[in-house]
Amino acid sequence: MENEHTYSASSYRTPDGAPTDIVIFTITAQxxxxxxxxxxxxxLQLLLIERKIWPFQGVWALPGGFTQETETxxxxxxxxxxxxxxxxxxxxxxxxxxxxxxxxxRGWMISHAFLALVKEDLxxxxxxxxxxxxxxxxxxxxxxxxKLAFDHHDIIRDALDKIREKMLTTTxxxxxxxxxxxxxxxxxxxxxxxxxxxxxxxxRKVTSTQIRKGIIEEVRDEAGKxxxxxxxxxxAAQLYRFTDYEPQLSxxx
Amino acid sequence: MENEHTYSASSYRTPDGAPTDIVIFTITAQxxxxxxxxxxxxxLQLLLIERKIWPFQGVWALPGGFTQETETxxxxxxxxxxxxxxxxxxxxxxxxxxxxxxxxxRGWMISHAFLALVKEDLxxxxxxxxxxxxxxxxxxxxxxxxKLAFDHHDIIRDALDKIREKMLTTTxxxxxxxxxxxxxxxxxxxxxxxxxxxxxxxxRKVTSTQIRKGIIEEVRDEAGKxxxxxxxxxxAAQLYRFTDYEPQLSxxx
DNA sequence: AAAATAGTGTCTATAAGACATTATGGT
DNA sequence: ACCATAATGTCTTATAGACACTATTTT
Numbered sequence: 001m002e003n004e005h006t007y008s009a010s011s012y013r014t015p016d017g018a019p020t021d022i023v024i025f026t027i028t029a030q031x032x033x034x035x036x037x038x039x040x041x042x043x044l045q046l047l048l049i050e051r052k053i054w055p056f057q058g059v060w061a062l063p064g065g066f067t068q069e070t071e072t073x074x075x076x077x078x079x080x081x082x083x084x085x086x087x088x089x090x091x092x093x094x095x096x097x098x099x100x101x102x103x104x105x106r107g108w109m110i111s112h113a114f115l116a117l118v119k120e121d122l123x124x125x126x127x128x129x130x131x132x133x134x135x136x137x138x139x140x141x142x143x144x145x146x147k148l149a150f151d152h153h154d155i156i157r158d159a160l161d162k163i164r165e166k167m168l169t170t171t172x173x174x175x176x177x178x179x180x181x182x183x184x185x186x187x188x189x190x191x192x193x194x195x196x197x198x199x200x201x202x203x204r205k206v207t208s209t210q211i212r213k214g215i216i217e218e219v220r221d222e223a224g225k226x227x228x229x230x231x232x233x234x235x236a237a238q239l240y241r242f243t244d245y246e247p248q249l250s251x252x253x
Numbered sequence: 254m255e256n257e258h259t260y261s262a263s264s265y266r267t268p269d270g271a272p273t274d275i276v277i278f279t280i281t282a283q284x285x286x287x288x289x290x291x292x293x294x295x296x297l298q299l300l301l302i303e304r305k306i307w308p309f310q311g312v313w314a315l316p317g318g319f320t321q322e323t324e325t326x327x328x329x330x331x332x333x334x335x336x337x338x339x340x341x342x343x344x345x346x347x348x349x350x351x352x353x354x355x356x357x358x359r360g361w362m363i364s365h366a367f368l369a370l371v372k373e374d375l376x377x378x379x380x381x382x383x384x385x386x387x388x389x390x391x392x393x394x395x396x397x398x399x400k401l402a403f404d405h406h407d408i409i410r411d412a413l414d415k416i417r418e419k420m421l422t423t424t425x426x427x428x429x430x431x432x433x434x435x436x437x438x439x440x441x442x443x444x445x446x447x448x449x450x451x452x453x454x455x456x457r458k459v460t461s462t463q464i465r466k467g468i469i470e471e472v473r474d475e476a477g478k479x480x481x482x483x484x485x486x487x488x489a490a491q492l493y494r495f496t497d498y499e500p501q502l503s504x505x506x
Numbered sequence: 507a508a509a510a511t512a513g514t515g516t517c518t519a520t521a522a523g524a525c526a527t528t529a530t531g532g533t
Numbered sequence: 534a535c536c537a538t539a540a541t542g543t544c545t546t547a548t549a550g551a552c553a554c555t556a557t558t559t560t
Contacts, residue, residue, distance in 0.1 A: 013322050015268050018352070018363050037559070038510065069266050069361045072352045097350060097365055099271070099325045108322045110271050110363070112350055168503040169422075184511070190505060199506050200550065203513070206505060209548065215504060233511040235557035249502040250421040251468060252443060252459060253452050290532070291537065437538070453523065456540070462521065486538040488530035506549095 016107030020077040021064035021152065022092065023115040023159035024085070026122075026137065027176045027192050039184060039232050042192040045137040046156065048148075049084055055105045056149035060138075062156070064111070073112040081116070085135055091175070092116040095162050096155070103151050111150075115159045117175035167193040169249055171215060174242040180219050182229060182237035183207070207240075214245040269360030273330040274317035274405065275345065276368040276412040277338070279375075279390065280429045280445050292437060292485050295445040298390040299409065301401075302337055308358045309402035313391075315409070317364070326365040334369070338388055344428070345369040348415050349408070356404050364403075368412045370428035420446040422502055424468060427495040433472050435482060435490035436460070460493075467498040 024047040029040040048060040065080040067073050074094060082088045092114045099110040138146070143156060166172045167190055176189045183203045190197050199205060206216060219227045219239040228236040277300040282293040301313040318333040320326050327347060335341045345367045352363040391399070396409060419425045420443055429442045436456045443450050452458060459469060472480045472492040481489035 012270070012319065015271050015320075015322075017265070018268050018271070066265065067268075067352065067363070069268075070354055072354070073350055073363065074352075094350065097326055097347065099320065099327075099365075101323050101325070110320070110326065110365075112352075112363075168501070168505060170504070182512085197505070200552085202505070205549085228512095230511095230558075233557085234509080234559050235512050237512055247504045248421070249504065251423070251500045251502065252421060252450070252455070435539085453525090458522085481539095483531075483538095486530085487532050487536080488539050490539055 013108070015110055017109045018067040018073065019064055019104075019109055019111045020067060020073055020080060021062040021098075021111055021113045021150075021155055022077050022081050023062055023113065023156055024081070024087070024090075025115065025117050025140075025159075025163060026120050027189060028120050028137070037230070037233055039188055042188050044140045044192050046140055046143055047085060047135065047137055048143065050134040050136075051149055059147060059149045060136075060143075061149035062113075062152050063135075067112075074114070077112070077114040087118065087122060090116045090118050090122065096158055098151055098155060100151065111155075113155045113159065115162060117163065117172060119176060119178070164194050168197070171242055171246060180227070180229075180239040180241050182232065182239060184232060184237060186216075186240070214243055215247060216240040217243050266361070268363055270362050271320040271326065272317055272357075272362055272364045273320060273326055273333060274315040274351075274364055274366045274403075274408055275330050275334050276315055276366065276409055277334070277340070277343075278368065278370050278393075278412075278416060279373050280442060281373050281390070290483070290486055292441055295441050297393045297445050299393055299396055300338060300388065300390055301396065303387040303389075304402055312402045313389075313396075313399060314402035315366075315405050316388075320365075327367070330365070330367040340371065340375060343369045343371050343375065349411055351404055351408060353404065364408075366408045366412065368415060370416065370425060372429060372431070417447050421450070424495050424499060433480070433482075433492040433494050435485065435492060437485060437490060439469075439493070467496055468500060469493040470496050 026045050026047070027042050028045055029042050031040050032038050047063065049063050051057055051059055051061050063081055063084040065076065065084070067076040071079070074092070077092050077094075078088070081090070081092070093116070094112065094114050096113050097110060098113060101108070103109065103111070140156075140160060144153070148156075163172070173186055173189050176193075177185060183206065186206070187199075187202050217240060219241050221227050227239045229239050230236040279298050279300070280295050281298055282295050284293050285291050300316065302316050304310055304312055304314050316334055316337040318329065318337070320329040324332070327345070330345055330347075331341070334343070334345070346369070347365065347367050349366045350363060351366060354361070356362065356364070393409075393413065397406070401409075416425070426439055426442050429446075430438060436459065439459070440452075440455050470493060472494050474480050480492045482492050483489040
């Protein structure tokens with residue numbers, strides 16, 4: 001009877017680990033040197049850590065680590081992110097698995113890749129951990145030309161494709177923006193992630209077109225007066241916030 | 254020097270396996286009894302196999318099996334699908350990982366779930382394997398009310414959400430249709446997967462609207478004359494085929 | 507006044523959306 | 534003649550797309 005419950009596959013070769021890798025994107029904003037008020041220069045960056053141990057000692061890599069028996073891979077990603085960079089309370093999203101034989105010199109490792117978009121200020125809390133010599137942001141274009149550990153080059157490429165698609169089809173732009181923002185900031189964030197994006201009448205589409213009307217809404221103060229900001233420009237710009245509405249896209253309607 | 258290369262994590266607990274599960278959807282078409290020509294009744298179905306061994310002996314489950322060290326999880330899914338059901342040359346797509354502790358009584362198993370959409374006739378080649386007492390199609394609504402092995406209920410629910418989304422945002426409808434099809438068939442396939450889908454002027458949108466114009470094209474015979482079919486109706490309907498064009502959707506443009 | 511960003515007016519072509527109407531050919 | 538499905542006509546309103554123009558406030 002007990003023999004019936006013997007799991008025959010247990011005598012097979014089993015994986016040597018189920019690691020997670022986390023691709024953290026952020027958009028940095030840097031004020032331009034000209035004394036005048038103007039939109040800051042924005043750049044898409046990602047977070048890497050320098051490996052202190054074999055394999056790929058001294059090489060930059062994505063944060064991540066090994067899943068434990070008592071947690072899901074998503075919980076592992078949250079935990080490792082906290083341990084290695086000090087970042088917590090971030091919405092991370094699973095996007096792919098990497099299982100090519102030989103991808104990890106330590107053995108048979110099937111890695112689960114997550115991505116997260118965080119506001120720049122959250123990264124100020126980052127710290128070097130005992131496992132990493134250093135933690136740093138790199139511009140995405142620079143990271144793609146660096147030597148990276150494992151197949152992290154592929155993982156970053158896939159993550160980038162994914163957020164480009166999501167930037168245009170969902171409201172993830174909000175992950176990069178403050179609660180209240182101007183149309184100019186929103187436009188700039190979209191273009192930072194998707195450089196090819198260009199819409200001549202952007203302000204009209206996003207505010208007055210029927211199907212998109214609900215995505216963002218004007219911010220008003222306690223008295224009900226429209227709230228604006230002249231942080232980036234001489235003329236004050238109307239502030240907006242995202243609503244909870246997520247438009248449903250379709251190629252057939 | 255050699256000690257430096259010792260993988261310290263190798264002394265940790267490692268997973269007991271990296272299985273794959275494959276959700277195969279098909280749409281069956283059944284002619285209506287009325288002698289007259291009319292559109293067939295279509296139904297979304299999925300393929301399950303009955304387990305012959307512990308755990309969940311005698312319970313219906315998704316096809317799948319254990320990944321080997323020499324293959325990727327995607328290759329495993331293709332191989333297991335072939336072994337258990339006889340289906341090959343199908344485009345399968347990875348969609349999620351299932352890693353909740355305790356999800357598999359055999360031990361710590363992190364499962365990788367794939368989905369595939371196949372034309373009904375491909376399933377005619379299916380066969381019972383040595384591991385499965387039986388292989389059968391079930392209507393999705395019926396499968397969701399059955400007792401299923403492991404967390405396959407969750408996997409199917411997620412797969413269903415995924416194909417509903419993809420049915421409206423990509424051209425996967427082609428996976429369910431013959432090379433040449435009528436607008437009526439296309440409409441019916443979309444509605445079979447997404448019952449809520451309804452478009453009054455469907456034929457016009459899909460054929461004459463600028464942005465969608467390139468998705469499908471009219472089929473012509475050798476002489477260049479428009480080709481039509483009266484398979485489902487008295488009046489012959491124009492035949493169409495999908496092009497290679499995949500529209501890029503955006504909430505901002 | 508110049509600069510920099512915000513926002514509106516106006517025009518044309520195209521698309522959406524609703525419905526009624528016509529077309530075709532087998533039973 | 535009737536039926537089921539295919540396809541078009543017609544009308545109103547909404548959106549796309551282009552581009553010139555006006556608005557606001559700091560330097």
